[in-house]
Amino acid sequence: MYHIKIVSIFRENVPPAQFERIMRPDIAAQWVMSVPDNTVRSLFSRYDQFQPTTRSSPYQSGRDLRKLVAQEFWYGNLVAIDESSRPWSSTTELYYINQKGELTPTYAPRSLSFPLGSIIVRYGAMVRVYRTLPPPTVRPAQVVKSKAAIGPELATPGKDTLKTAAQLKAMTKAERWQARKDLISKGNASIYPDAQIAAKRLADNNIAVEKAKLAGNVYKTVNPLEATPGVPEGWSDISNDAEALNKLGLKSSMLYDNPASPDFLARVYKPDPAVFGSDMNPTVVFRGSREPEFASVGDNLSSLWSKGELAPVKNGADWSNNFAQGMGKNSTYYQSAVTIGDKLAKSGQSVDIAGHSLGGGLASAASMASGKPGWTFNAAGLHSSTVEKYGGSVLGKTDDIQAYRVEGELLTKVQEVNVWEDLKTMKGLPVPTLLKEGVSALSPNAAGIPHDLAGGTGSALERHGIDQAINCIEQQKDEDIAIIGSRL
Template structure:
């Protein structure tokens, strides 16, 4: 197998998972809408939540814009390739609470959102069941915090940066984890992290092609499109050179 074929196969396998996490990161913004194909929203299923030590408090903070949801993959669709996934909602542009939590965490000031994410991650650290975490924008930062508190894999998209003291700030224990940090080239948040003192997104960076303004590149739909573009490129390589 040539190096090019191997690289295409490895990226395709990673992106086949990533695009599903991105779709869940999109769905958590509007969980009343249709769930992505192959997934079920189990956030209201107490028996399912008990497997992961989670409860209703992990999904909402009263009087705030914080939201998380727990999804289960359909083995008939994905086989054993997908894990149940905890998804954190990202920033809504008109929410002052979302922006306040973004800013506060970046300078190590108290953030109820990140406190809750670390709480959830600490719970997941104690369970042996397979589970992943995901999120976009602010949700990507929350995903990173929960991942480091739990040791579970995170898939973030155009993620808010994570202050190095955030997990310990809320009583969590930093645990080695695999954070797949996807970003659209030219995304407004990633650019800001590069050129200002803001902390950068945690994890291994994976760049994606985008288009339009820096703001439009931040939307989760651009990340999904960028992943699908890479998948198409890699399939072409595998079909041509294998």
């Protein structure tokens, strides 16, 4: 259970080690509304600071102290610090302390007025006041990894006390799928808010990681007339199965533009009911942009001599289509995606859509044209006119698209205006920052509900890869499994 202390964070001295236990404002507000009103006062470390901090009088007739406190949690004037011995969790805690001793947010609250950065500054002040730097936060993903080596304590498949990701890894794919569903059900039924939140995210990520794996597999296609190699467990490539495609209103020839060496490419995958039961739908997956390959000096000279022009850039069509669509110009790739979306809409079948990078933009267009659910990963933005430009009807909503993005990845940074973050990237130089914001203002954002993924590594370009999105989702799954397991 929680052991909450309510603190006026900017008026009281708080030991630096307690900053990692500051609860998310939504969790804190939910919790305070669940306790009796006459007990709230006893939770304050300094109740005398309530009125000067909030400029609200708790003594006014008819006022519910719980509502006042919940409101101030959202403003950040008050924070709830959990002093219980339960493990740290990103589903309940707002910050963690990294390896350098820096206070780092786990997520950004919905409230634009929440002083996320000011609390970090306050933490620095408290480090100087107390003259101590706290140790790094022990995060659940680290605990899960340590449990993997404990062989004798692994649960047998189907055991009711399943708690760790390591135990899941000892099972077959079908057993893991069912075990996670059981764990999600228990989390949803839990009395603990952190377990409920972890269960919801685990349910979402349980689906999303499968779509991400498919979005990675489509890059392995060599010959569109043959099955793609290395298809993820639990799926099969039906891109050349005429009967299966016909049910979806598709033909194999619609999935590529050139059978010998396709530029535009999509694949269709079918889930195995022996693994997923009826939980998964067939999924249309679009390939993203590939690295451009420039011709050698010799090839360019030969092309200039014979054709009067430089040799073409291999995979250049990916980039020209990406740029053209973002600027509202014609793009054959997006025209094909909208056509596929229109066919899916008319089929009346349950089908999902997914893609990474450029493939995420194409998946967004197909989702909007079909009204079918979409999952995208580090996706290219979708211009508002794209679907209707190619004769499609906007049947879907952006809320039907789950847009996963690794924090700090290149494409999202380029597409989205983020002045403060870009100032840091540009080392405070105003001219480069303004130029970058100008480019971002002209670029459409990725469509859908954004899901930011912490845990990416390397440069912004390296974070763009689909493998990083998969790894980040798997980290969240391990963390949520540990949280729910700790509440059983």
